[in-house]
Amino acid sequence: MRQVLMVAVMSLAAASFHSRTAMGQVPLPSDVKPTCVVSEADFAKWFQSGSVSPGGAVLPADSVNFPLDNTNCDFYKWSWQMFLWMNSPTDTGAGIVFDGAEFYDVSPGGSSGKRVLLPNTKVDSFLTRTRKTGVIKNGVPTDETGQAGGGGTLMAQSGSLLYYGLHVNNVYAYFLTGQKTGALTQTTFPTTAADLAAINKYAGFTLPDGQALSLELKTSWVEAETLESIGLDSSQYVLVQGSIPTYAKTDTTWTPSGTTTTTMALVGMHIVGSVQGHPEMIWASFEHINNCPANSYDYTTTSGATGTVPYNSDGRWLLTQSGAMTSGANSELMNTNSDGVITAKPGQQIGPSNVYRVFPWGNLGNDAKDNTDIVSINLSVLSQLPQSDVRSNYVMIGALWNQHGNLPPGGNQIGSKTMANSTMETFHQDASMNCFSCHQGTSFGQDDLSHIYFNIVPVIPTK
Numbered sequence: 075m076r077q078v079l080m081v082a083v084m085s086l087a088a089a090s091f092h093s094r095t096a097m098g099q100v101p102l103p104s105d106v107k108p109t110c111v112v113s114e115a116d117f118a119k120w121f122q123s124g125s126v127s128p129g130g131a132v133l134p135a136d137s138v139n140f141p142l143d144n145t146n147c148d149f150y151k152w153s154w155q156m157f158l159w160m161n162s163p164t165d166t167g168a169g170i171v172f173d174g175a176e177f178y179d180v181s182p183g184g185s186s187g188k189r190v191l192l193p194n195t196k197v198d199s200f201l202t203r204t205r206k207t208g209v210i211k212n213g214v215p216t217d218e219t220g221q222a223g224g225g226g227t228l229m230a231q232s233g234s235l236l237y238y239g240l241h242v243n244n245v246y247a248y249f250l251t252g253q254k255t256g257a258l259t260q261t262t263f264p265t266t267a268a269d270l271a272a273i274n275k276y277a278g279f280t281l282p283d284g285q286a287l288s289l290e291l292k293t294s295w296v297e298a299e300t301l302e303s304i305g306l307d308s309s310q311y312v313l314v315q316g317s318i319p320t321y322a323k324t325d326t327t328w329t330p331s332g333t334t335t336t337t338m339a340l341v342g343m344h345i346v347g348s349v350q351g352h353p354e355m356i357w358a359s360f361e362h363i364n365n366c367p368a369n370s371y372d373y374t375t376t377s378g379a380t381g382t383v384p385y386n387s388d389g390r391w392l393l394t395q396s397g398a399m400t401s402g403a404n405s406e407l408m409n410t411n412s413d414g415v416i417t418a419k420p421g422q423q424i425g426p427s428n429v430y431r432v433f434p435w436g437n438l439g440n441d442a443k444d445n446t447d448i449v450s451i452n453l454s455v456l457s458q459l460p461q462s463d464v465r466s467n468y469v470m471i472g473a474l475w476n477q478h479g480n481l482p483p484g485g486n487q488i489g490s491k492t493m494a495n496s497t498m499e500t501f502h503q504d505a506s507m508n509c510f511s512c513h514q515g516t517s518f519g520q521d522d523l524s525h526i527y528f529n530i531v532p533v534i535p536t537k
Contacts, residue, residue, distance in 0.1 A: 100368045100434065100469065101383050102453050107374045110147035110447045111454040112154075120155050128460040131165075132158040137287035138267050140349035146444075149489060150451040153358035153473045156345050158455075159283075160291070161312050161465050172291060173198065173314055176282055178247050178535070180240040180526055189530045191247055197335055198316045200237035200295055202227055202410045226406035226501040227416055229426040230392050232300035235416075236497055237318055237338065240526060243289040244281045245273060247534055252276040254532035262353035262481070263288045263523070287348045288355075290524055294342035294497040296392065301339060305390040306364055310467045311339035319414060325423045328416040341365055341392060342497035343468075346524075351479045355523065357513075358473035359436070359495045366393040366496050368434035369400065372442040373449055380442050385430070393429035393496060403428040406501040429496050432503040436472025436490020444490070448472060471495065481523070482513065 118124055122131040135155040141148050160172040171177070178191040179198065228236040242250075245264065252258035257276050260269055264287050274280050295316065298308040316338035321328035342365070345358045367387040375381045387398045394403070407422045418424050433439070435448040452469050459466045472490025476482060494503040515522040522528055 099363045099389065100431075101386070102449055102456075102469075103373060103375075103381055103383055104453075105375045105377075105381065106449045106453060107376050107378070107446055108450050108454070109374070110150055110451040112151055112451070112458070114458060117455070117458045120158065126458060126460065128462040129163065129464070131162040134159045134283045134286035135349075136285045137265075137347060137349040138270060138285045140351065142351050144351075146447055146489060147451065149356055149358075149473050149475055150448065150470065152347075152349065152356060153345060153360075153470055154451060154455050156286070156289070156347065156358070157343065157360050157468065157470070158459075158465055159286075160343075160345070161340075169194075169196075169314070170312065172241055172243075172293075176244050177241050177291075178244075180242060180530065187529050189526060190533065191242070191530065191535055193535050196315060198239060198314055198338070200239055200316045200318050200338060202235050202237060202319070202414065202416065227408045227410045228393070228429075228497065228500050229407075229424070230296050230300070230304075231395060231426045232296065232304045232306070232392065233426070234297040234300040235318075236341070237295045237316070238498070239291075239293045239295070241291040241293065242526075243283075243286060244277075245270070245284055245286065246288040246290060248277045248281065249273050249288055250527060250530055251532040251534055263348035263355060265348050265350050265353050265479075289345065289347040290526070291346070292344040292498065293340060294495070295338040296341055298337040298339040301392075304392070306392060308337070308339055310364075310464060311341070311362065312464055313337050313339055321416070323424075326418040328424060330414040342495050344495065344498065352475055353479055354476045354481050354485070356473055356475045357493075359471050359490075359493055359498075360468050361431075361471050361495060361497065362392070363467050363469055364390065364392055366391050366429040366431060367398075368431045369439055371434045371437075371439045371445050374442050374446040383434075387430070393426070393500075395428055398428040398430075400430055403430050404432070404501055404503060427500070429500055431471065431494070431496045433490075433492040433494060433505070434471070436474070436493030438492060438505065448490070481515065 118126055120132050122133055135152045162171050164171055164174040173194050177194060181190045181192055249264055258272055264270055264273060270284050298313055301308045315335060317333050317335050319330045320332045320334050322331045341362045343360045346355050348355045367385060370382060370385045372380050372382050387394055388396055405427050407427055408416050408418045408424050410416050416424060435445045437444040456466055472493040474489045474493055476485035477488050492505050513523045
């Protein structure tokens with residue numbers, strides 16, 4: 075009976091998901107087998123108040139007590155709860171959690187390759203992409219938030235460039251500072267209550283929401299004021315105030331000429347965090363539902379049959395023209411250099427690319443089993459999250475980890491083994507690669523899991 079009820083609820087969620095607007099949305103089939111769900115009772119416990127409410131504050135997932143006897147669904151639940159928490163209102167009601175006092179922004183690498191932790195302010199600084207190398211070698215910096223696999227710069231159909239930010243939480247910041255100065259002896263990211271206790275002792279106080287353990291975020295944004303020009307509604311996005319570059323423009327070259335402050339809309343988020351038993355961390359990714367169409371994919375239906383969702387680009391998309399084909403999509407048209415100058419590639423002009431997500435849920439299209447798990451958890455969460463909650467306009471596109479917590483490059487990879495975010499790995503969606511293709515390492519140093527860790531100066535700024 076419980077399964078029948080859950081299928082009915084998820085069917086209603088899918089119907090609501092499709093009927094919200096005439097905008098393009100990646101379809102979530104209503105007849106998906108409910109292989110990964112959050113019960114109503116457990117979902118209510120995610121909220122600080124103990125009950126679900128639109129825009130309600132959510133607690134962080136308990137990474138310290140992450141189940142050792144786990145299933146794939148436990149990792150997907152952790153990912154969704156963390157996304158909802160990070161985009162919850164702060165205790166003071168001023169802004170959202172990952173843009174509040176518990177998190178720090180990370181500065182660009184610059185010519186020296188050194189980064190610093192920055193306390194969050196009312197206005198965030200965002201940058202376009204510059205070149206990012208695959209793996210840090212011999213201390214060569216990766217230059218802030220570069221395009222994976224190259225230096226491509228992305229423009230939305232609205233004419234806004236995509237901008238990027240890096241963020242870490244308080245546990246990451248104090249752990250890094252203590253570990254680099256020799257006060258802490260751990261050689262992997264914290265995964266236990268004892269690890270957290272040592273970090274709290276070093277900090278001299280109990281870190282708020284320390285049960286989240288170590289978190290690193292990468293976010294992607296567009297100018298909110300441009301969304302209306304392509305029929306999208308900025309009220310359906312997480313919004314912050316941001317400082318972005320202005321440019322002197324030609325068809326082939328944009329040269330930075332200053333900065334401006336404007337409202338920025340969140341379009342993508344990578345969440346990377348350590349949990350009990352997994353020092354390699356969970357690597358999860360989220361996107362706005364109107365970013366771009368997804369490639370066709372298979373899934374398992376409630377009857378056990380194989381269903382197929384075809385590619386469909388009809389509708390209004392941030393990164394794709396309505397009706398665009400996959401042929402010619404994901405083409406890199408321009409690059410940003412280390413001075414912030416954007417230059418069109420030979421024979422091209424600066425402008426938007428048509429984009430689609432090659433691996434809709436971080437798996438091959440015919441991987442019905444893994445696709446089903448992720449579609450199922452998305453529908454389960456969205457069926458219980460009020461439609462008026464802005465967070466209901468985002469979906470988890472996948473999560474990756476290693477079996478038994480082995481550090482990459484070794485270990486058996488589990489979850490979304492071909493995951494790529496359409497806003498962050500736009501031009502490098504490759505079936506032979508994923509997060510662990512570049513993020514590897516067995517100890518802290520130049521070849522670490524966290525590419526920013528080696529270059530961050532171990533100083534906690536005054537709030």
